[in-house]
Amino acid sequence: MPRGLIFILSTLFVDTVGFGIIIPPMPKLIMLLTGGGLSEAARYGGFLLSTYALLQFFASPVVGNLSDRFGRRPVLLVSMLAFGLDYLVMGFAPSLTWLFVSRAIAGVCGATYATANAYVADVTPVEQRARYFGLLGAAWGTGFIVGPALGGQLAHFGPRVPFFVAAGLGAANVVYGYFALPESLARDARRPFSLKRANPVGSFISLRHFPVVIGLIGALLLYQIAHDANPSTWTYYTMEKFHWSEAEVGWSIAFIGVTFAIVQAGMVGPVVARLGEKRASYIGLAFYVVGFVSMAFVPRGWMIYACIIPFALGTIANPAIKSIMSSAVPVTMQGELQGAIASMAGMTAVIAPIMMTLLFSYYSAAGAPVYFPGAPFLAAGLLTFGALIVCILVLRLK
Numbered sequence: 001m002p003r004g005l006i007f008i009l010s011t012l013f014v015d016t017v018g019f020g021i022i023i024p025p026m027p028k029l030i031m032l033l034t035g036g037g038l039s040e041a042a043r044y045g046g047f048l049l050s051t052y053a054l055l056q057f058f059a060s061p062v063v064g065n066l067s068d069r070f071g072r073r074p075v076l077l078v079s080m081l082a083f084g085l086d087y088l089v090m091g092f093a094p095s096l097t098w099l100f101v102s103r104a105i106a107g108v109c110g111a112t113y114a115t116a117n118a119y120v121a122d123v124t125p126v127e128q129r130a131r132y133f134g135l136l137g138a139a140w141g142t143g144f145i146v147g148p149a150l151g152g153q154l155a156h157f158g159p160r161v162p163f164f165v166a167a168g169l170g171a172a173n174v175v176y177g178y179f180a181l182p183e184s185l186a187r188d189a190r191r192p193f194s195l196k197r198a199n200p201v202g203s204f205i206s207l208r209h210f211p212v213v214i215g216l217i218g219a220l221l222l223y224q225i226a227h228d229a230n231p232s233t234w235t236y237y238t239m240e241k242f243h244w245s246e247a248e249v250g251w252s253i254a255f256i257g258v259t260f261a262i263v264q265a266g267m268v269g270p271v272v273a274r275l276g277e278k279r280a281s282y283i284g285l286a287f288y289v290v291g292f293v294s295m296a297f298v299p300r301g302w303m304i305y306a307c308i309i310p311f312a313l314g315t316i317a318n319p320a321i322k323s324i325m326s327s328a329v330p331v332t333m334q335g336e337l338q339g340a341i342a343s344m345a346g347m348t349a350v351i352a353p354i355m356m357t358l359l360f361s362y363y364s365a366a367g368a369p370v371y372f373p374g375a376p377f378l379a380a381g382l383l384t385f386g387a388l389i390v391c392i393l394v395l396r397l398k
Contacts, residue, residue, distance in 0.1 A: 018166035020147020046357030053349030055107025084170025091163030133319035134268030144257025152250020215394030222387035226380035228352030242301035259312030284317025292381035296374035
């Protein structure tokens with residue numbers, strides 16, 4: 001395994017554990033600060049996610065270009081430090097306003113995943129990138145095994161306790177990274193920082209010479225809006241429809257993490273090697289459609305675990321698509337490409353949490369024309385089907 005990649009995987013694991021810890025207690029913390037119910041908390045939760053995403057949308061191209069200029073190491077360390085401080089502020093937040101301030105700061109510095117992807121592109125040969133992008137997904141999935149389960153248990157001691165634990169993990173990660181992380185981008189592969197390119201529009205314009213990349217960004221746009229239905233509404237949905245506790249929510253998200261890790265670590269490489277990146281992308285997106293639609297209509301809480309299986313198999317698509325895109329641009333633009341992808345994800349994450357939580361709130365509130373809390377997942381299934389169609393059309397030209 002390339003030098004430094006073990007640290008990148010462990011970094012994403014610890015970051016995801018920290019992020020996962022705060023998911024189960026978030027509704028209770030919002031209700032504590034607002035005095036409202038679960039339906040109202042879902043709306044605020046959507047706006048919190050969108051605040052983070054809006055700032056990330058504008059900041060990601062800047063951070064991606066900075067990593068192309070100064071290297072991946074300093075960018076990763078600053079990002080990890082910002083996340084640790086973010087959790088600390090959220091833990092002490094005396095009002096809802098402080099949660100929004102905290103999410104805004106984290107959004108500006110939240111470039112860990114984009115820079116990590118650029119790091120992988122730096123240190124791996126083209127033909128192995130899908131496999132290593134899959135390992136990043138496995139680190140994310142493994143973190144989601146530990147984080148939500150731990151957060152659900154820590155929430156018994158109070159809704160703020162998980163946030164302090166997440167802050168401690170973030171601080172430990174920074175210290176570890178300072179001593180263990182080597183730089184991946186050689187000095188002769190760096191390029192000057194350009195403010196003209198370091199913005200969402202500039203990033204996409206600079207990629208216009210790569211039509212396959214632009215087309216696949218369109219597919220990822222639809223996919224990402226759909227994907228965000230899960231983190232945006234899962235806690236509220238399972239608490240509302242199945243009356244789950246924080247611990248039950250935590251265990252269910254941990255199961256998602258287990259299945260994601262198995263697929264990403266054990267299946268992406270062999271599947272892509274056997275089927276090729278194109279067909280792996282198509283099959284993965286098709287599995288996502290099945291997973292989302294089944295989640296929307298599942299009648300019993302225990303049945304949703306079966307719905308998670310096709311959802312996890314769908315994660316084959318993401319590293320396969322990213323590998324195609326990474327192979328289409330030169331080494332000097334890997335950070336810019338990953339920044340553009342992160343910016344696109346940030347843009348969709350502005351839209352998706354509000355869209356999905358409002359759908360949930362509307363169809364779960366008293367007086368709704370139809371009681372259907374699974375509405376966000378049905379919408380996600382339709383959007384993913386659209387992403388599959390776009391992907392097929394774009395890759396026919398490749």
